[in-house]
Amino acid sequence: MSVFSQEFKVQSVEKALSRRPEQSLKQIAVTLGVGYSTLQKWIRLAKKNQLEKTESNMSKEKSPQDWNTVERFEAIVHCHHLTDDQASAYCREQGIYLHHLNTWKAEFLSESKSTESVYKQAQTKLKQENKRLHKELNRKEKALSETAALLVLSKKCQAIWGKRRPINRLLRSPTLQRTH
Template sequence: MARYGQVMKDRVVAKLLPPESATLEVVAREAGISVATLERWRGEALSRPARERAWTAAGRLDAVVVTAALDEAQASAWCREHGLYPSELERWRQGATDALAEPGEARAAPNETRADKKRIQELERELLRKERALAETAALLVLSKKLSAIFPEHAAV
């Protein structure tokens, strides 16, 4: 008897459930799992609350596309029907938008870039000042140890 990991089970069951709703035979052929096993897994998944079910990437994209033209009330009703929170749907929409953004859109504005450069320069100057102070302190410590090694009577002072 073959054993399948939970990740694989979730992935296969997500194909069987809405919004993809693939047929048992097709998924069984693709995954190489018997139809009876898939029926059992689907039954177990349907017995769990809808919020605990896994969504595939294609399913999330379909959900975003389907709800894009709906107003807020209709989208909320759709989410309730499919066991989603509207915030999850919005997060998926934002992820899709980010993934499709042009590289130029993701760049910072020029004034943000200037402010960042100025802040970096200030931090680098402060770091250099602190490094110099640390080096001076280390040199004074080494010199005081050498002095106490050469003149042990001055060590108590």
């Protein structure tokens, strides 16, 4: 049997009484991790003013849904090395339950796995792009070296045979003219 702090009971009753119209009392009970009949009992006691209300603690405590990511992570780290009983006691002090910690831990792990897969996909895409760019660079380097080689050869040819004559001059030369 779970033992709930007085502050948690008051907070649960206030949450149940201030719930949105679309939320049922059963949903609130499941969210809080208490039985439906237990929550109803607390509400009845509160209406009869038999459930002690401590205003100072109510303003400080918050529901598990109100915890931000940093606070959730700190709670997970704090309870990591504790036994189940010690972790449950810590959770009761904080106004949460052990299943909240387990849920938050699972969320952190699933988020890290999803980010890992996104990073792997991005890394694969970058590797493919890098490979394509290297291939293109090699092709352009080969074309450039071929052009440079042709330029060097043309200069050597000019040095050996002299300046090239235009093709029209060659056709006019007597040795290349045909006789009809």
